Amino acid sequence: MDDLPLQFSYKVYRRPFRVPVRTSQGLWEARDGILVRMEDERGRTGYGEIAPIERFGTETVAGALAWCASLGARTTVGRVSAVPVGLPCTAWAMACAGAILEASEGEEVQAPRDDAATAKVKQLPVAALLPGGKAGLALLERFAGEGFRTFKLKIGAGDFANEVQHVARVVDLLPAGARLRLDANGGLDARTAIRWLDALQGWPIEFVEQPLPVDARRETIALAHDHGVPLAIDEAVRNADDVKRWRDEGWPGVFVIKPALAGEPREWSAEVAVDPGQFVFSSALETDIGTRCGIAQAFAAGVERALGYGVAAFFEDDGLGGGWGRPVVERVDSGVDAFERTWKRL
Template sequence: MEFRPFRVPLSTRFRGVTERSGVLIRGTAPDGTDAWGEYSPFPDYTPDRANRWWEAAMEAAHGLWPEPVRDSVPVNSIVPELPAGRAAQLAVANGCTTAKVKVAGTGGLKDDVRRVEAVARALGPEGRVRVDANGAWDVDTAVRSLIELHAAAKAGGGEGLEYVEQPCRTAAELAEVRRRTSVLVAADESVRIPGDADEVMRLGAADILILKAAPMGGVRACLDVVDRWDVPIVVSSAMESSVGLAAGLALALAVPDLPYACGLGTSALLARDTVAVPLVPESGTMRMRHMEVIA
């Protein structure tokens, strides 16, 4: 195997992160061709959590992804905490018709409302808007904020928020928000290891599960969760380079039912990538393709 350290800057600060770093691993697929994995856990990961990322990297470097059941997947655009005008531009980037808007940041609810409204207007009546609070709200704040954000998301003529991602920190809080609002609740940070999904579903804490291949231990580990629970799945990235992002795409291509756009367009936030041509959405969708690794 070959190991290549990499470090790539972000073009836009995202959740306090300004760069991504890790190791690319070249191995051999069963058909004898090169296969690449990415090991890039965040610095605050415990050894146990980092080990699952390693398992995902080894799965990829040995070419052990399952066969796809579709040729492409719909992808949402990513809108960080930015002024409304710039947010509207990012919302429709790469032909996406669904946008995920970061909220509950430093600007407060008024800024969030303006951002969501601008995104909704840019997408128009056929577009979809979802918001992600990254667990920053308490239950009461989440319920109050979702009333205003749901109304703002109707600005483009659509039906309001598609869903809210991780409004509060704990699964118990997610369950309470779900009982007190009509907006669908998606669990993201509450599903970081395979067993987490069992607890989330036992508590009735989510309408949707966000699955990320690397933190969960790989594509097949995620598919085990899909097999256990009859709940809609959204496949998302963990801010990897395009090499790691390919694992998320492999998962999305293999999930039997995929009713929502996936959060796999994050390579657009990188100032440079680990491949010659980054893995980005085209006309709002992504397909697997050969990538020339340059890191």
């Protein structure tokens, strides 16, 4: 099996954001990544996406690109499967491409799954990510009218008092029953995090995501136990080993997993299966190829929380897609044709 021949190709992309994404880590102006395609002797094709975010501890785009170039146009199943340690986004992309290739023509992508859990999940809500300022308020009203009921907003990049006032305006505009996720991207210190949690008491907050830096594990766990507002971790929990470590130390909150950054799916899907309700599957701002693979894996895992894939408004309509533009997703079309369309647009 490992020596079966494959045709392998890849394309590099750079996509400017419609509006640069401002986080506590600075201004992010464009998304860089690599699309990959493999084809076997039977004409079956598979697609994947390598979408690193270096500050999450992934490889660089340059490192992934060097490995892709080393494969050459003609390679084997064994070689594309043997992704070196330290290239988690590349490993995920190759696993996705292999799963798509192995699926029979016309069938959906088969991800590692728990059939009992999957049978219960027919559709999943989607959370919409809002930009800051007036643009975010305008989009909130539009998204609410379209049926979204979970929203996400970045905090920790500006003055505390001004940001709290802005969150209060967002809360005032939320439709009945809606919830808000706040993401600090590890940009708060312990004192400011406590001020935030005190200010948010009684508001419809689903969780505050990554309030403290990645290396502040003990402080983050203590914060989660000492305050009524739920917390989530994102940058601090990229792969299966991270999940195990936080669980062992008593983490009571939510895990936000970006499949595109987490490595080979079979390594982390077993951890999700322990308690799917504790997990959110989220976008890493990929194209439609990465989005469809990630959402398919969310259904396979049996998660129930709103998917963090409502990021379609962050890109111009360049044909590469990315994110999910509707408030609910029901089993994405994961047939080969959907991936081929995106591949051809680059």
